[in-house]
Each structure stands twice: as structure tokens, then as C-alpha cells.
Amino acid sequence: GAVVSQHPSWVICKSGTSVKIECRSLDFQATTMFWYRQFPKQSLMLMATSNEGSKATYEQGVEKDKFLINHASLTLSTLTVTSAHPEDSSFYICSARDTEVGFFGPGTRLTVL
């Protein structure tokens, strides 16, 4: 099956710094990528939908200036958490969709001290 990678798999940063997470589709081109986050003991919540070459569409309640999404190519989308705070600590998962099915990355665990 198709493979989606994320980097890094985990990151610890100080409050106020910015963190970039990469999502790559390794063996297919993904015109659409999605970013999710998962707080402890909760399900995954969609943050934004990212289409190659255009601005991301954010879900209600997600700050677009805080969570910057760039989808510059058909195989790469990045999520930058700007001025991270402890409440941003979460598990971030991306999904890349081919023509029929979405494939999920392994996730990135962000801890903000």
C-alpha cells in the first residue's frame, strides 16, 4: 500500500519557539493532504485541508496564523506551529489522499515545555 512519512516522529521544544512538521507521500502524488491533531485520550480532530499550490482550508476554531500549512508540491506538506505553547502539545497526524483513499502518516508527538 501507499506510504506516508512524517518527520520528526517526536519533538520537544521550549515555549515560544516554532516547530515544523513534514508530511511526505513516498510513492504517490497527493493533491490533497489533511492535518489532524489528537489530544490525550481523545479522537483525532481535523485541523485543515491542504491542496497543492493553494491556501489551506482551516476547520472552525483552528488559528490559521498559528498553524501555518504549506503544500508546495504533490508529495510534501508542512505544518509549522508558530510560537508554540504547552497547550499545543499534542499528537499531529497527516493524511495524503490519492484518487480513492487517504493514507495516514505515523504521527508526530509534540511536547512544548
Place this chain on the structure above:
Amino acid sequence: KQEVTQIPAALSVPEGENLVLNCSFTDSAIYNLQWFRQDPGKGLTSLLLIQSSQREQTSGRLNASLDKSSGRSTLYIAASQPGDSATYLCAVPSGGYQKVTFGTGTKLQVIP
């Protein structure tokens, strides 16, 4: 807006039992339905994918059914094992971009 609910939220069974996990969704205009398992602190492992035109899919001890008209899916696990202990999530893509909405999850514990 699609809403996906899973019942029960948690389930504890002795090893060897057969069990059923339930998933219901509010918008029946779905492309497919997928079942995942998630181990603590880990990512998602895809278990079964049912296309909207299908009624069920089987993989080993797992069988998933889909009734689109009633907005329901079930995941049947036969002869449960301790290694099946995990959180099980159903996920439904819908809408123009096929945004995936995840269910609330069922945390399964299989006791040896």
C-alpha cells in the same frame, strides 16, 4: 457536518470471546469507511476498508460490515487475544475533499 459515534467507549473481555464494536455516522453520503487500531502513544494501523458499494470486508479474525442507509458499521473480532487490546477507530470520508471524520473510539482490553 458529519458526526461519527462509537459504542461502547470502552470494553473489557476475557481472551477467546467474540466481540462487536459499533460505529454510527450521521451523513450517509460517504465514499468508504475505514477501521483503524491505535496502540497507546502510537499512530494508526489500518485494519479494513469498505467501499460505499460494499456490505462487508473480512481480514483474518476481523469482519467489518457497512449499512450505509442506516448509517452504521460494525467491526466483529473473533476469538479475541490479548494482542487485540488497543483503541479502535472508525473513520468516514465525506464532502467535496473527502475529509475524514474519526469516531470517538472504543478502547478494548482483552484479559488473558
